[in-house]
Amino acid sequence: MEVISHDIIIVGAGIAGLRAAIAAAEYDSKLSIGVLSKVYPTRSHSVCAQGGTAAVLREGDSLELHAWDTVKGSDFLADQDVVELFVNRMPVEIVKLDHWGCPWSRDEDGKLSQRPFGGHSFPRACFAADYTGLHEMHTLYGRSLAYDNINFYYEWFVTSLIVDDGIAKGVTAIEIKTGRMSAFKAKSIIMATGGYMRIYNFTTYSHSATGDGVAIAYRAGIPLKDMEMVQFHP
Helix, strand or coil, rough: CEECCCCCCEEEECCHHHHHHHHHHHCCCCCCCCEEEEEHHHHCCHHCCCCCEEEECCCCCHHHHHHHHHHCCCCCCCCCCHHHHHHHHHHHHHHHHHHHHHHHHHCCCEEEECCCCCCCCCCCECCCCCCCHHHHHHHHHHHHHCCEEEEEEEEEEEEEEEEEEEEEEEEEEECCCCCCEEEEECCEECCCCCCCCCCCCCCCCCCCCCHHHHHHHHHHCCCCCCCCCCCCCC
16 A cells, blocks of 8 residues: 655645644744645635634724633533633634735724624624635635645545554545555644535535534544534524
8 A cells, every 4th residue: 555654744725724734834944744635725614604703803893702702602511621721722714814915894994893603792704795705715725725745646545544553644535536545654643624414414514514524533532522512503
């Protein structure tokens, strides 16, 4: 079997996977990053997101209030350390996306528009018309192509994690076009494969949300958490 080596393997090329790839590439240009996705990146379910991305950008809002809204909206089940990290990071991320060319909707004065969203006590959702996920995906994918150390493997279906003595060392994957199976070796592996809502007969998720990454992790002995937290839109 062919063995392909990278420093980092990212499984999934939605918003999370692409952002992780860009972060790694910016951290060290010498890192070799491989991104495997069973669909072309702009066909990931992330393009279906419409409502907006929350960030504290205006007077009258605060990081503490955003964190409180998030924790309260989760019925206090959210990991509060993670919530704090995300809330503090989001203003920077929104500005980064803006600088990278995301066509955010704007007010007449040129400032980013923000609107109310579920669970928010302040209008803090930045949006790009009703195609926020689509525009964020195109922005991130375009940005990722600027880095020579990000290598894409389009339409490769990851089948398993390679685990040695409790440590993930790589993945096996099939190239959908040819049926060729290869092993991918890496020092670090990031699973960014999205959800599993296609297990339901009726769902608002795309056909790609089949939970492959969750199943692969489970079979490798990785504990799963909060599996009951699913969403039916709206």
